[in-house]
Amino acid sequence: MSQETIVCKQVKKIYKSPGVTFEALKEVNVSVQENELLMLVGPSGAGKTTLLSIMAGILSQTEGECLVLGNPVHAMSQEEKTVFRGKNIGFVFQSFNLIPSLTAWENVSIPLLIHGASKQEAKSRSIEMLQSLGLGDRAEEYPTRFSGGQMQRVSIARGCVHRPKIILCDEPTSFLDHENGENVMQLLKKIQEKDRCTQVIVTHDPRIFDFADRIIEINDGVVKNEKRNQQQT
Ligand SMILES: Nc1ncnc2c1ncn2[C@@H]1O[C@H](COP(=O)(O)OP(=O)(O)OP(=O)(O)O)[C@@H](O)[C@H]1O
Ligand SMILES: [Mg+2]
Structure with missing residues (x-):
């Protein structure tokens, strides 16, 4: 029987800054099963990054x-969260954060x-991951010189390289052409x-x-729709 890896119950998020409050999520209920690939879709400002960041x-x-x-x-605590995330979650930021x-x-x-890998092992595994994303020959370069799509692939490599139990990706193909987007997926x-x-x-x-097993649409801080894709072979 599949288990629930992530369960969000009645999640509400209000951003508060002096003089302004904004309700970005209004009682969101979402569960993600073990081994499931769930996509979160919805218009800009819907609350997708907010929800993903709460999951992380x-x-x-x-x-x-x-x-x-x-x-x-x-x-x-903040420290416990950092350790927990480091151990279990790979996070690919919308803005890369390289x-x-x-x-x-x-x-x-x-x-x-x-995770305690030696520098040598870390280097060879990182280069291998970059190779699989078509960036093997750029591994020694600084990402400041990279295009958006190249930075995005470095960020995806960093989110996956340690084989975490959970991978959370924010718009991982937004800067990629068809071939690279397909390759990432x-x-x-x-x-x-x-x-x-x-x-x-x-x-x-x-x-x-x-590529999704299930797609959830978020709009205006609430879940609007849910669609399960046919079982893929
Ligand atoms: N730190 C913040 N302070 C105040 N409001 C915020 C903050 N971060 C996000 N918001 C607001 O919350 C809403 C949801 O933002 P969020 O980044 O989750 O949207 P999104 O669905 O990821 O959009 P996009 O597709 O453009 O990335 C937006 O209206 C945004 O302006
Ligand atoms: Mg976003």
């Missing part, structure tokens, strides 16, 4: 709960080093099958919808 423990919800692998992440002073492979190697699908990994992918990109 990067943001705290205002109300409700989010259990990840059975753990109430919001109840953890470290400009590190080369491409050094950026990718960070999760491996956190095939890689994520392969990782899903090989590692029984659970993936949540935020996307606007209809070219990749067929």
Whole structure:
């Protein structure tokens, strides 16, 4: 029987800044099963990044709960969240968040080093991951010189290299051409099958919808629609 890897119950998020409050999520209920590839879709400003960040423990919800692998992440201290995320979650940021002073492979190697890999092992695994995304020959370069699509692939490599149980990707193909987008999705699908990994992918990109097991549409901070794709062979 499949298990629930992520359970969001009645999650509400209110952003507060002086003089302004904005309700970005209004009682969202979403569960993600072990080994499922779930896509979150919806218009700009719908709350997709907010929800993904709550699942990762990067943001705290205002109300409700989010259990990840059975753990109430919001109840953890900042340090516990960082350790938990490092151990269980690969996160691919919408804006990449690469470290400009590190080369491409050094950026990718960070999760491996956190997990105690030697520098040599981290380097060879990072380069291998970059090769699988078509960037093997750019591994020694600094990402500041890269195009958006190249930076995006470095960021995806960093999110997957340590084979986390959960991969959360925010718009992973938004800067990619058809061939590279397809390649990224095939890689994520392969990782899903090989590692029984659970993936949540935020996307606007209809070219990749067929890779999903299930698609949830969010609009205006609420779940509007849910569609299960036919079982893929
Ligand atoms: N730090 C913040 N402070 C105030 N409002 C915020 C903050 N972050 C996001 N918001 C607002 O919350 C809403 C949801 O933002 P979010 O980034 O989750 O949307 P999204 O669905 O990921 O959009 P996009 O597709 O453009 O990335 C938006 O209206 C946004 O303006
Ligand atoms: Mg977003």
